[in-house]
Amino acid sequence: MFRRLGDKIFSATQNASIRFTTLRTYHHATYRRFNNARPGFQFNIHDPTTRKILSYVAAGGGLFYLANLKEAPVSGRRRFLWIPPSLETMIGNSSYKSILRETSSFLLPESHPTTQRVSKIFSRIVDAALKDPTVDKTLLQGIEWKVHIVNNPRAPPNAFVLPGGKVFVFSSILDICQNDDGLATVLSHEFSHQLARHTAENLSKTPIYLVLSTLLYTVTGAEYINRLLLDSILRMPASRQMETEADYIGLMIMSRACFDPHESIKLWGRMSDFEKKTIGAGAKFEFLSTHPASERRIDNMRQWISQASQLYDQSDCGHSNGYYKSFQNSIFGSPEPPFILRGF
Template identity: 30%
Template sequence: MDWRTWDKQTRIVVSIAGLGGVYYVAHLEQIPETGRIRFMDMSPKTEAQLAIESRKELLREFGGKILPHNHPLTRHIRRVVVNILDANDLGILMGEPEMPSQSYIPPAAFGGGQSDDIWNPDAAPSTTGGLNPENVKNTREWNLIVVNDDSVKNAMATYGNIIVFTGILPICKDEQGLSAVLGHEMGHVVLRHASERASSVKVLLIVASLLEILGLDFGISRLATTFLLELPNSRTQELEADRVGLRMMARACYDPRASPDMFERLGKLENSKGRLNMDFLYTHPTSMTRIKRLGEALPEAFEIRASSPACSNTERQFDAFSKSFDNFSDRLGIFFR
């Protein structure tokens, strides 16, 4: 087909598509932790600026509910974060700003005869981790915000800002479960998922604009991009963060079994709220999918923990691993029925 016979509109679309294709290919990269190829055009410098702006916005949004840095819960959560950062050489947790003292009644579900280490921030940590400035190589700065809101059963991390809502603590149940949640959320930051999503949005906007120029139905194309690109990519990121978070908590000497256990409890909560067991409808995989994937990854996590000299003083390294794994498999079968 002769270029000269194309109308002006078609030439514009083809030119933009061609230049965009070159730009896209030039910004493909492989994720070191997972090997997946992705498009990424956001620089670390931009991410650093976004981290500052994000923290300011979070403090404005949750300022009245943020627990002070010397609150027992905050101190305990900080200790788990520091263990994970230190064991994985991810950087340093910065000090929190002074906030007004608040009274806080721990949710009753957090007890129930389980380990009470969460209520004693000064207790000997269950891991042998802990910040040792002499061994820190990565000086990346992280921040922690603990939000006193039992109605929000969530935690998140964006550009190095970690936000934990107190409503997630009953699901965590103890320090081991807390390490699973924090490992997952910090995994998103390590994998730069927020920047990947921002980069992908640019591509989707350009594609949508080109389709509109060509007169194609944007409603259909939007539906297609949602179910064929956005939601699958989001679920992929969640499973990646699960796997990387599992490795990170294992290096910090936490029990890897706590991760599928935590998602089992989360799954029961999801089921009680009527979530459908259909991954393709959601940004997050179902807990059943995540439990299955984490179960498959447990041997690798146990190997990571067993190979770490820092973990030599934790519970006798999985002499009962095969029994535990069999028990986990039995529980998984019950959960799926």
């Protein structure tokens, strides 16, 4: 904007007055440059202060890690676990409400023969776990177990047990299970995830993954590469380890519950055939999956079958199981075959 001549004269006089005032007050002021501010902490591995702080953090983290190493039931594996069971239950309840909203139109009633059949099998598995001396009984007490059958023909075969005791079994998996022993293999596996508190174990590792991801980002600067490295080196192998542990724990519990452990090998054989038909060659790439390949699971079952058979014999299943089934049939009626579900 252009100014008038009078305004320029007034401005020059005003500026002279301001300069005089500034000179007069300059001695009472302290000139401070912007970069004279006191520097804060900067991450530098060669700096002694940085090394000292890192050593304290590493020592504290190491002590916290060792103090929270706890033994898993049945398998005896020591794992890092600091998340309280109450948080698991809270997460499980939240997931339960969400899954109910998604599956409510496909749920079979509690009075349905399939729901009752699955509930009886699952009840025997829980009772067998309570008899295992390595199981912390407090983790199973006060839980309101509830079985839901999702009769959705389009849904893939699946089953899972949420923290808090809610069980979901999709009807499409019953054809693969074929019988009570096959169904017990699946249910005991899913139950074992909660018995070993694998949800809490995953949550306990989250801060570790976050720290490692941050450190990797300072080196690579690429989030995608960091995620790929963490998944392939840490997350997926840890997930496969927990799946294998659930296989082992589940096999021992189902054997203690007087379900034939040899059926587990047949079950995973049928699962392998299903994967080959639906997934194809991709099912063989175990390192890309959170679950072990079915062939590896079959090999594991064969290695564990001797120990499982001993538990089966110690439970006097050969003599008592026939009497138990007769008693069960007299009270509840004969179980219906697995192919009883029909679409709505």
